[in-house]
Amino acid sequence: MTRYKAVIEYDGTPYVGFQVQKNGPSVQESLQHGLYKMSKGQKINVHGSGRTDSGVHAHGQVVHFDYPVAMKTDNLLRAWNAVTADSIRIRSVSEVEETFHARYHAQGKHYRYWVDLAKFPSPFQTNYVLHHPYPCDYERMNQALQAVVGEHNFKSFCSTKTDKTNFVRRIDKAQVTLDEHTGLLVFDFIGNGFLYNMVRILVGTSLQIGDGLRPTDEMIRLIAAQDRNEAGPTAPGHGLYLEEVYYPNRKTRDKQYAQWLAYRQQQEKS
Amino acid sequence: MTRYKAVIEYDGTPYVGFQVQKNGPSVQESLQHGLYKMSKGQKINVHGSGRTDSGVHAHGQVVHFDYPVAMKTDNLLRAWNAVTADSIRIRSVSEVEETFHARYHAQGKHYRYWVDLAKFPSPFQTNYVLHHPYPCDYERMNQALQAVVGEHNFKSFCSTKTDKTNFVRRIDKAQVTLDEHTGLLVFDFIGNGFLYNMVRILVGTSLQIGDGLRPTDEMIRLIAAQDRNEAGPTAPGHGLYLEEVYYPNRKTRDKQYAQWLAYRQQQEKS
Known part of the structure; x- marks a missing residue:
């Protein structure tokens, strides 16, 4: 084996x-x-x-x-x-x-979410990019997203169908840029863990901020609210990509395992 | 109307x-x-x-x-x-x-053909790019393709199912490059007209040249041969894109129409 x-x-x-x-x-x-x-x-x-x-x-x-x-x-x-x-x-x-x-x-993940603001969607991207044909301001979204970077309680951004009780996660990167090659908006989220639907609710809320339906400091209020009903809609799944999963290297993993073994032995002794 | x-x-x-x-x-x-x-x-x-x-x-x-x-x-x-x-x-x-x-x-067209040389094909491109997992030499193909630029008889590169009898066409551009963004090979063909399956047979033949199965000066021989059986296989349709169709501007079109009208009137008189 x-x-x-x-x-x-x-x-x-x-x-x-x-x-x-x-x-x-x-x-x-x-x-x-x-x-x-x-x-x-x-x-x-x-x-x-x-x-x-x-x-x-x-x-x-x-x-x-x-x-x-x-x-x-x-x-x-x-x-x-x-x-x-x-x-x-x-x-x-x-x-x-x-x-x-x-x-x-797994000690971290990188998710991407693609959005097309064009009036009419590309026939090649129906299942691969969210079509959002509105004059969405991505710099405004990017500014708003900076508030989610860091360790926060993300209960407002978690589906109520979750079985988790700890909603604290750390986000290391949250940004949205205009991809020059495709002309599409691309959201990038890197963090130590993501709750159920978290990226999609962050994107759905960001788009409402970009559309001017919510203020730029909305993310601060939502983190404090800890209420799913306060945040925006869950963006569709077809725009989302799991890009990468991060792991500690072999040496660190072996060290972690040795620590866990030692801890278990001590528990058994006492 | x-x-x-x-x-x-x-x-x-x-x-x-x-x-x-x-x-x-x-x-x-x-x-x-x-x-x-x-x-x-x-x-x-x-x-x-x-x-x-x-x-x-x-x-x-x-x-x-x-x-x-x-x-x-x-x-x-x-x-x-x-x-x-x-x-x-x-x-x-x-x-x-x-x-x-x-x-x-229509006075000209631009066709593109995409090829993926990776060992295992992308799951996102099954219907959009030809998977050709061989160590294909694109500089060799590019060199070979320069022989098709100009006005030639392309009978060797036309499906025998055609109803055309004139096989002379002019190619203004024929090249293959490595797209930096995607890592894919991309063929570009611009010409005044293309015969039935012409781009796909040009690509199928080029790939055999790139794979070393045919010599670099093969295109010269094939243009002279005027025989479909001498050329390579017809590459699959799903790698091919009609990128652009070129038209003369309105002024030229009006002039062409006036000339045609004058010609017709003269014919009727005589």
């Missing part, structure tokens, strides 16, 4: 989301089915760094799984891509220690 | 091609159906600058049509986009003289 980490890219359009669900095809299911075929019928669980919703895309989702035999990563990469749907690409595979965990070890 | 010219963008994936056909949905049919709805049930023909094949895309297809009443172009644009499929966008509409013809007046 060998544990592998893989970086996955997918077009979320045909899926109910990353995670296996009863109501339709998921990315996780397709990845697991590929491994099932490769290993001649062994059920192998694929663990993601977190869920992505229906229609949400990824350029850098990270997963881990245990493969029954040690396999060269190049061969694993080629074989897995060959048996997995065209809408999913495994970008890279690497061997990791048997205690590595895609979700527990 | 007022004649309008329109620039159209479309994702060719769901269509059998630009032109109305019995075996499936076409871009022309969708555009005509939109005008039918707008004009409360009048059948209005939409004339394209030329056909595009199944799966072929366009950023700048040009059409003309006669609308029963004069309508402000802004209103026409908004209404037509509202009743036309998401995979088609009307980019602009302008009023033209009643003798303007999208096909007869």
Whole structure:
């Protein structure tokens, strides 16, 4: 048994989301089915760094799984891509220690959200960019977004369907720029963790600020309010991309594991 | 009755091609159906600058049509986009003289063809870029392509299914570059006219040159051969985009029309 980490890219359009669900095809299911075929019928669980919703895309989702035999990563990469749907690409595979965990070890994520302000939307981007044909002021949005940088309680920006009780997260970067190449607006969010629908509610609220429907200092008020009803709408999933998941390096992970082991041993002694 | 010219963008994936056909949905049919709805049930023909094949895309297809009443172009644009499929966008509409013809007046076209040399294809580009995972030498292709620039007989690069008998066309630009932004190869062809499948056969042959399967001076031999069987395969339609159609300006068109009228009158006299 060998544990592998893989970086996955997918077009979320045909899926109910990353995670296996009863109501339709998921990315996780397709990845697991590929491994099932490769290993001649062994059920192998694929663990993601977190869920992505229906229609949400990824350029850098990270997963881990245990493969029954040690396999060269190049061969694993080629074989897995060959048996997995065209809408999913495994970008890279690497061997990791048997205690590595895609979700527990994740220390940060980068999300992107694309918005098209053109009067008429591009026929090529129906499922890949939010069409928002209004004279939205992105510098105003960018100014407003600076208030969310730092450690705050983001309860106002979390779906009420969550099972979380701690709403404190740290955002290291929140910005919106005009992409020169495409003429589209692109939101970038980097943080140590994101609540359910958090990026989409931040974008939905920002667009209302950009449209002049809310004041520029609105984010400060919303952080204090801690009430989902006070924030703006949840922007659609199809504009959102999980770009990258950040992990501590191997040395730090080993150190963290040693600390945890020592802590557990001390607990057992006492 | 007022004649309008329109620039159209479309994702060719769901269509059998630009032109109305019995075996499936076409871009022309969708555009005509939109005008039918707008004009409360009048059948209005939409004339394209030329056909595009199944799966072929366009950023700048040009059409003309006669609308029963004069309508402000802004209103026409908004209404037509509202009743036309998401995979088609009307980019602009302008009023033209009643003798303007999208096909007869076209004096040149610009086609693009996108190729991805990556080992594993992007899940977002299955229908939009040709995946060609080989160590293809684009500088070699570019060198080879310079032989097709100029006026030549392109019979070797024309599908045998054509009804044309004159195979002489002029190519003003033929190049392939590495797009820095996407890392993809992009072929550009500008010429006064293109035969059936001509761009796709030029690309299919170029890729064989890039792969080292044919010599660099192959295009010279193929132009002389005038035999479709000597050239390479027809590259798939989904990598191809009609970027722009060129027209003479209004003054030149009026002059051309006056010359034609004078010619006809002289013919009638004699």
